[in-house]
C-alpha cells in the first residue's frame with residue numbers, strides 16, 4: 439500500500455498493533471469512491487507513458503502528474519476539480535477505462551500482492567460517470583466498467599452511476615435511462631449519484647429526473663451541502679427526493695438537520711401556530727435561525743426607511759421594526775417547514791434516517807471542515823443517525839478504508855477517540871447501508 443500521509447499517519451502512530459489488527463478484522467463497506475479519483479498512481483504513470491498527446495495537452499498533463507506523484511496539496515475543494523481534466527485525458531480510450539477500473543477494483547477488493555495486508559474492504563460501491571469520447575459512447579463506457587465490476591461476486595461489488603451537477607437536462611435524462619436500462623438487463627447498477635463542483639448547476643431542475651430514478655427502484659445518493667457554497671434551496675431540492683444516502687452533508691445547516699432528522703413537534707399540532715410555537719425560546723431548535731433572520735430583517739427595515747435619523751432611534755420606530763422583522767422571520771421559517779413537510783418530502787413518520795457518507799480525510803484535506811473536533815460526524819453519532827465511513831478520492835488524498843478507521847479509534851486530537859464497540863457498530867452501519875449487497 440502507498441506511503442501513509444495526512445491525518446491518518448499521526449493517528450496510526452498513536453495506535454497499538456492490536457488496535458490495527460482489530461480494525462483490519464472488521465468487515466468494512468466502501469460506499470463513496472469515485473473511479474477516476476482512485477486510480478493508483480502507478481497506473482496513472484503507466485497510462486501517461488503510453489499517452490501520445492497533442493502538444494497543447496502535454497504540459498497540463500505532465501504538470502498534474504508531477505503534482506500527483508509528489509502528493510497534492512489542496513488549498514480548497516475547488517483545487518480538486520481542476521485536477522480532473524488531466525486524468526480524463528489519460529483515460530479517454532476504452533482500453534484505459536478497463537485498465538483503470540480493474541486496478542481500482544483490485545486495490546479495494548484483493549489482498550495486497552505480497553499478501554501482507556487483507557483487502558481494504560469487504561464490499562465496494564464504485565461510482566463513475568459514463569463518459570463519451572471520440573473512442574467510446576456512454577453505453578460502451580458503462581458496459582466495460584460493469585464487466586469489470588461483475589468479475590466480483592454481488593456480495594463484493596456494485597456500481598453507482600454518477601451524474602455531475604452541471605449536466606444538462608437531456609443528458610441527465612440519458613444517464614438515468616441508461617442506468618435503468620442496464621439494471622433491467624440484470625446488470626449490477628445500484629443507484630444514481632449526483633456529484634461535482636458544488637458551485638455548479640440548478641438542483642431544482644434535477645428533482646423530477648431523480649424522482650423518476652427512485653420511482654423505478656434505483657437507489658439514490660447525492661453530494662449534499664459539501665461546501666458552504668451549497669444553499670439551503672439546493673439542499674432542500676435534494677431532500678425533496680428522499681435520497682437513500684447523503685454524501686458529505688458537511689455544511690448541512692442545523693435547521694435542516696433538525697427539520698429532517700430530529701423528532702420535533704409539528705407546527706399546527708401540539709404547539710399551536712408557529713408564531714406562538716416558542717421560536718423566541720432559546721431552547722427551540724429553530725431559535726438561532728429565527729434570531730438571524732429577524733436581525734437581518736430589522737437592519738434592512740432600518741436602512742430602507744426614509745425616516746430621519748432622529749426618528750429612527752424613537753421607541754415607536756424600533757417597535758415597528760421589531761414587529762416587522764419578527765413577522766418576516768416567522769414567514770420564512772413557515773416556508774422552510776412547509777417545504778420540508780410537503781407530501782413529496784423527506785420525513786417518514788417524523789423521521790428520515792438517510793445514511794450519511796462520511797469522508798473524514800477528504801473533508802480535512804479539501805478544508806471543508808476545519809478539524810476532526812469540528813467534524814459533523816459528531817452530530818450524527820450523538821443523534822444515533824446512520825453513517826458510513828468512506829474515502830472519496832484516494833489518488834489525491836492517499837487514503838484507504840483502513841486509514842479512515844484509524845481516525846475513529848485514535849484519541850483526540852489525532853482521532854475521535856471512539857471505543858472499539860462504537861467503531862465496530864459504525865462499520866456495520868456501512869455494511870447495512872449498501873444498495874444491492876445480498877447477505878452472505
Ligand SMILES: CNc1ncnc2c1ncn2[C@@H]1O[C@H](COP(=O)(O)O)[C@@H](O)[C@H]1O
Nearest residue numbers: 472473474475518566567602633634635661
Ligand atoms: C472531493 N469530493 C468530490 N465532491 C464532488 N464531486 C466529486 C468529488 N470527487 C469526485 N467528484 C466528481 O465525480 C465525478 C467523477 O466521476 P469519475 O470517477 O470521473 O467517473 C466528477 O463529476 C467529479 O467532479
